[in-house]
Amino acid sequence: MVNKKVALIGNMNNNFSAFCKYLINDGVDAKLFLLNNDYFHPSQDSFNNEWESYTSQLKWGSIETFTSYFFKEIKKEFSKYDFLIGCGTVPAFFYKAGLKLDVFVPYGSDLYSIPFYKIVNPKRQILSLKLSKNQKKGIKESASIFMAPTGGLLEKPLKKIKVISKVYQAGVPMLYYKDYYSSDFNKMKEKSDVSKKILELKKQNKIIIFHNSRHYWKTKEDFYAIKNNDSLFKGLKLLLQETNKESNFHIVTFEYGIDVDESKQLIKELDIENYVTWLPKSNRKDVMIGMSLSDIVVGELYHSSFSYGVIYEALALKKLIIHKRIDSLYENYYDELYPMLYADGPKTIKDIFLSIQDKPDLLKKTGNSGFDWFKKHMVNLPVNTLKLLLEN
Secondary structure, three states: OOEEEEEEEEHHHHHHHHHHHHHOOOOOEEEEOOOOOOOOOHHHHOOOOOOHOOOOOOOOOOHOOOHHHHHHHHHHHHHHOOOEEEOOOHHHHHHHOOOOOOEEEEOHHHOOOOOOOOOOOHHHHHHHHHHHHHHHHHHOOOOOOEEOOOOOOOOOHHHHHHOOEEEOOOOOOOHHHHHOHHHHHHHHHHHHHHHHHHHHHOOOOOOOEEEOOOOOOOOOOOOHHHOOOHHHHHHHHHHHHHHHOOOOOOEEEEEEOHHHHHHHHHHHHOOOOOHHHEEEEOOHHHHHHHHOOEEEOOOOOOOOOOOOOHHHHHHHHEEEEEEOHHHHHOOOOOOOOOOOOOOOOHHHHHHHHHHHOOHHHHHHHHHHHHHHHHHHHHHHHHHHHHHHHHHO
């Protein structure tokens, strides 16, 4: 491996925290920098304090810090590094600082929203306009872009920006899967309140349907954020009606998202409160503890999405996945797609539950196949691609 100093700047969804750890364990001299508006933190995913040795906190990243003072600081700090990887607002800040990203890794709004100016709070309009303008230029100036296929969701804004960068159809690992097969993980699982609640359900012979997607279905303001969580609850209701309430399926979900209260009201109206357990919004390590004890994971049911946090988590933990994925949008990118079951509404949810309720072997077989796919395409591909770029 060529000895180059690598900086990963930004940490939305803890993506770069995991990516940095893979690189370090492959012998790369890599360091993680957290933006001042990163609300994800390595400690939320970690079961020890290793992250402290390769993580630093920055004072910029938010729109309020888009000033000349920080541009000078950025130039000084990151000129020391041989290879720069960024997400979020980093393209804008680096462009103004006179630096180019070697790799831009969009997570969503940093590509479909930030580069395109919108009217905002009057006090922030000028800064917003400047940030959008420089974000677009910074993305265009990036030497390369890592982006897993999204079926058009992110490809469309990328085309609109008219990038000339080399686009690699590989995202970054959203989590460090080896952590979830470690003794540290098992020790924490024994102490976890999440674990205790789910184990109590399993003692009652419940089949755990784990749903940790953000609740966003009644609200329509952000089109890209819509999850259609309501379809899961309505689908379970249809199942109970068809089976005269003879079912062991039980949903575990989190108080996470703008429509949590709406989901709770819907569950009450459907009279399925005894079939749903709510957990408080939690760090990913607690979410992963819960998911590790579940039987089925249900993701998004509105957009045709291929790879996002819930999917990566479920694949890494060898779980059967139910979500909406239109295969024709992704088949040209992969030799094969990870196994899952398609659902886009209450009826398809009900039909799936009926078809799998007495097939424990299917859950295990599908989970193992998904795990192998995840390691090949979501871990080895981006890590090896980046290592080749470093060597060249």
